Amino acid sequence: MMASISNAISALWPEPLRLVLFVVGIMSFVGANAAYLVWVERKGAARFQRRPGPTEVGWAGLLQPIADAAKLMSKQLIVPAGVDRTLFRVAPLLMMSPALMSLAVIPFGQHLAARNINVGLLMIFAFGSVNVMAIMLGGWSSRNKYAIISAARVVSQNVAYEIPMLLVVITMIMVTGTMNLNEIVLQQAGGFWHWNFFRVWVNPLMPVTFLIFYTCMLAETNRAPFDMAEAESELVAGAYTEYSGMGFGVFFMAEYSNILLGCALATALFLGGWQSPIGHLLGNWQSTIDVLIGLFWFLVKMYFLIFSVVWIRWTFPRTQFYGLLNLSWKILIPVSLFTLILSSAMMKLFR
């Protein structure tokens, strides 16, 4: 249906309309997910601690995000005295927008990507680094010592973790030979043993590569156990200390949108994207029902990864800062460099 609809749309209506539809779709997808991942997080945290979690607003607390949003929106937006107003205001938007833009190239199905461009992976990482700048600007322009400490931490943390992440991605680009995410997913067709995660004949360390990618994703999105940016017990709320109302709310939504993007990317890169784990059952990914099944598998894998993010957050305590940097510089970077060299050597020798 999606394929036929998009074909029909492209036949009947001009290209801008298709873009508008995708923009609205992606924005609502991100918005709904950012709101309800907060609910998932709270419910998950509660279950891991054997509490019931939110129960009062709506059935099983399902209206909680709406109540939260109403509360945040009704609050006053305070701009502290003496701050750089423009930067202070722009920072939350800067953090939110890369996630929104990057989702344009994530293939939710073979024909379900807003833009099927050849350098999709590059685009995601180009926008991804804007994130760091957003938190840094927010922390720096807050004119608050906690926020500045947090900003400094975020920069050193994200710089440290960007390197192993990009090394892993370079390995993936070498193995797959393309930066087009849709093609990367297409290469992983036909059962879970074809996923990049299990592609051990190219590189026996592929599962390790996935773990490195996932760890770096956690660190890049400032999630526990790497949540140095808003280490509550040390830095009040870190870079977000001076933000009130929806300014804080947008930062919060941005955190979850970035998790969403990271998990979607991990799904597409390593777990076969919209490919079924048990091979083709129906047709050849062209018919309506197949696109829906593909979307289903994509969402199952993505939400499993997101659940793991929550699971990890409520299992491990926050690392100390030097532990964080040690992990990156002493373990992740050497190992990812080794996998890069190993896979290039194996490709040269065996192909």
Add this chain to the structure above:
Amino acid sequence: MKNSLKEIATGFNSLVTGMRITLGQFFKPSVTVQYPHESLKMPERFRGHIVLVRDPETGKAICFACKLCERACPSDCITVEGAKLEGAKKKSVTQYVLDFTKCSLCGSCVEACRDGAIRYSHEYNLASTNKDDYIMDLFKRLEDERLEAERLEGSPKSEVRSPKAEAPRQETKAADQPSTPNSQPPGTPK
């Protein structure tokens, strides 16, 4: 090299162990008591504020206003008044005011009582915005309970509860009544 590899392996193993344990907790039932909707039943020997004990034969208070408790109270929060009713051998209590704002729950009154006429309540939902709620006439409370029980027996479905009864009182009844028959008052002094 060998050491750091070993460190990575044991570290990874410990991470996996931790995650397995938390996932195990994830599927276990929750242990929360949803407080305003449900509250814990206090154990038998919970020492709440005091209440008068009813004589199971006559249905009236055992207390005969000997004022030992009044004298034993270090915070001076108990005021007992009694009167000799016509045809009765002993005095009987007519007023037993507990000023709970002063009470420190020391339990000296219960220890001092020779006849087991007062016992600890199991009530603990005592929050109120009105200070007068804590100046409790325990005798009046006991009598109200008795009258209400009689009225309910007489006309089972007429009224549920008198509208005058305040929230703490209602809860006291609900919490105390089931345990009244079998709860033994703490032993009388030697």
